[in-house]
Amino acid sequence: MLCCPLDQLPLTLTDRHARCANGHHFDRSREGYWPLLPAHFKRSRDPGDSRDMVRARGRFLDQGHYRALVNAMRTLLADAELPIGQYVLDAGCGEGYYLHQLQQQLGWPAHQCVGMDISKWAVRDAAKRASAITWVVGTNRQPPVAPASARLLLCLFGFQCYPAFHDVLAPGGELLLADPGPDHLLELRQLLYAEVQHKPLPTAARAEAAGLEAVAQQRVRYRISLDAAALADLALMTPHFFRANAERRAALAKLESLSVQLDVVLHRLRRPAI
Secondary structure, eight states: OBBTTTTOOEEESSSSSEEEETTTTTETTTTTTTTTTOOOSSSSSOOSOOOHHHHHHHHHHTTTTTTHHHHHHHHTTOOOOOOOOOOOEEOOOSSSSSHHHHHHHHOGGGGGGGEEOHHHHHHHHHHHOTTTSEEEEEOTTOBOTTTEEEEEEEESSSOOHHHHHHHHEEEEEEEEEEEOOTTTTHHHHHOOOHHHOOOOOOOHHHHHHOOOOOEEEEEEEEEEEEEHHHHHHHHHSSTTTHOOOOOOHHHHHSSEEEEEEEEEEEEEEEOOOO
């Protein structure tokens, strides 16, 4: 299922090495993931989430604060099939929490699951979380996977590149999107910004314009109560913390607890079978 990021030829994998027919060679990392992001694909020296952001997100998610969201994803995908020879690709997998949870809850074979992220720190932690899943450092703009090969593609709060997603999906394959709703983490944003921007409810219009058909939609809303440690992790795992000034960060650090609104819109779409 993996392809050479340089010429899109299939990769032949052994336990430690990958090679394409043109001789491009990639070594599996000591942590167990495949580094398939060439230097000229990067827009910075160390793209994606930092080590601190990844670790904060891992701690936060492992406490179960987003478990109800995972349950909603599981229900939305309950009838999705995963035939032999096809696979699930989590594009922007982060530290692997969502893919691992869905793989376990829906009974997907681990060897038919691939997680990809542009952050090497995220993929390192994902490989430690679930070593039986295939983890890749790569970019959603040019996924190093075979065209028309993915039965199911996940993009859960990740960078959305719909032309690439359409090309990666097999005919009849499906895409699950998770986007923040207008009130997502509203209380946190009110603390960190002088003025909070209220965005409209996210739609799947861009995905549909790329040739994908809407199948289902669900809005998931609930509140979570966070202590100081969980609140600090939530702030650090989002871009909001880095956009706030020092005074507002300090005010947030003084809080002992906070009730926060979660507001997420899930879209399930399909590439037409013909």
